[in-house]
Each structure stands twice: as structure tokens, then as C-alpha cells.
Amino acid sequence: KQEVTQIPAALSVPEGENLVLNCSFTDSAIYNLQWFRQDPGKGLTSLLLIQSSQREQTSGRLNASLDKSSGRSTLYIAASQPGDSATYLCAVLNQAGTALIFGKGTTLSVSS
Amino acid sequence: GAVVSQHPSWVICKSGTSVKIECRSLDFQATTMFWYRQFPKQSLMLMATSNEGSKATYEQGVEKDKFLINHASLTLSTLTVTSAHPEDSSFYICSAGTGATDTQYFGPGTRLTVL
Numbered sequence: 720k721q722e723v724t725q726i727p728a729a730l731s732v733p734e735g736e737n738l739v740l741n742c743s744f745t746d747s748a749i750y751n752l753q754w755f756r757q758d759p760g761k762g763l764t765s766l767l768l769i770q771s772s773q774r775e776q777t778s779g780r781l782n783a784s785l786d787k788s789s790g791r792s793t794l795y796i797a798a799s800q801p802g803d804s805a806t807y808l809c810a811v812l813n814q815a816g817t818a819l820i821f822g823k824g825t826t827l828s829v830s831s
Numbered sequence: 832g833a834v835v836s837q838h839p840s841w842v843i844c845k846s847g848t849s850v851k852i853e854c855r856s857l858d859f860q861a862t863t864m865f866w867y868r869q870f871p872k873q874s875l876m877l878m879a880t881s882n883e884g885s886k887a888t889y890e891q892g893v894e895k896d897k898f899l900i901n902h903a904s905l906t907l908s909t910l911t912v913t914s915a916h917p918e919d920s921s922f923y924i925c926s927a928g929t930g931a932t933d934t935q936y937f938g939p940g941t942r943l944t945v946l
Binding site for chain 2: 723755760761762763764765768808810816817818819820821822823824
């Protein structure tokens with residue numbers, strides 16, 4: 720059974736810092752991995768999607784890496800801003816495409 | 832593009848009543864829709880997957896007779912929580928895609944509170 724773990728559960732940083740969020744998964748047989756952002760009481764915004772054959776994806780200040788063999792992904796946020804404050808969710812799609820398994824998320828707080 | 836809406840965004844109901852939540856893909860045809868439930872400070876848990884015109888596939892532990900899913904068209908799926916109880920209070924989120932392995936686009940969620 721696929722399990723997705725995110726560390727840390729919560730993170731507080733001052734504005735301007737670079738930071739790394741970690742995601743690990745137990746079954747390396749995945750189709751893709753996605754990072755989402757969720758604001759309180761809101762739905763999900765897709766940030767980055769990495770196919771199983773890819774190693775990383777970048778969008779603006781965000782960079783996500785994938786090491787499928789070790790079951791790990793990291794989300795790197797450069798020059799953090801207060802607007803980055805949210806919960807970041809990692810999710811893996813199984814190879815059959817029948818289930819998207821989410822981690823519990825990392826709640827990020829960036830202070831000005 | 833790729834916008835998914837949910838209605839209502841928040842609903843409060845009495846225990847024992849049924850509640851219907853709608854999920855619509857506004858600018859694309861969604862052959863596959865997914866329903867998730869999220870309890871406070873927990874991850875999203877997949878409840879069921881529905882393909883247009885066929886019966887939904889429920890995840891283990893999800894009561895299909897309690898959570899009725901209908902995917903009657905390529906732009907609309909509904910989740911009906913029948914005989915709702917306080918323990919059904921949760922945040923329900925749908926997502927839509929053009930195929931099981933294609934990108935899923937998520938709706939804004941519906942917060943259900945059962946008194």
C-alpha cells in the first residue's frame with residue numbers, strides 16, 4: 720500500500736529565506752508526482768508535476784526534484800515571501816492511474 | 832482554462848438529511864472525475880473515481896450506498912451524502928481530468944457540516 724510522508728509538518732521562516740520541503744513515498748512504481756498548494760479552507764492549486772521519467776521541474780521560484788528509486792521528492796522555494804504561506808501537499812499517482820495518494824502536507828508560514 | 836467548480840461551497844444540514852454536491856468542469860470535457868474527503872489536518876483521501884456513463888469505483892472502506900456518485904455527463908458529477916451524520920462533516924473536494932493518468936484539475940471544495 721502506497722504511503723506518502725511529508726516532513727516537516729510545519730515550518731516557519733522569515734521572508735527571503737530559501738527552503739526545502741520533503742516528500743517520501745513507499746512504492747516507487749508511480750506514474751507521476753505532483754506538488755500542490757492549499758490555502759486554508761480552499762481547494763488545491765497544482766504547482767509542479769513530475770513524470771516518473773523526469774528528474775525535476777521548475778516554475779518561477781519553485782523547483783521540484785524526483786528520485787523515484789529512493790522514493791523521494793523535494794520542493795525548493797527560493798526567496799520565500801509572505802504570500803507563499805500555505806499548506807504544500809505532495810501526491811503520487813500510481814502507475815495504473817487509478818489513485819492519487821496524498822501526504823498530510825507541510826504548513827509553511829513566512830513572516831515579513 | 833481547465834476550471835472546475837463545486838456547488839455549494841459550504842453547506843450545513845441536520846443529521847439524517849441528504850446533501851448533494853455538484854462538481855462541474857467549466858471549459859473542458861472530463862471523462863474522469865474523482866471525489867476526495869479531507870478531515871482537519873489530514874491528507875486528502877480518495878473516496879471514489881467515476882467515469883462518464885458508468886458506475887463509480889469506490890475505495891475500500893467507503894460506503895457506496897451512503898455516498899452516491901453520479902457522472903451523467905462529461906461536465907457534471909454529483910456526490911450525494913445520504914442520511915448524513917455529524918461524523919460525515921468534512922471538506923469534500925472533486926477533481927476532473929480527461930483520463931486517469933492525465934492532469935487532474937481540482938475544484939475549490941465543499942465544506943459540509945452536519946449538526
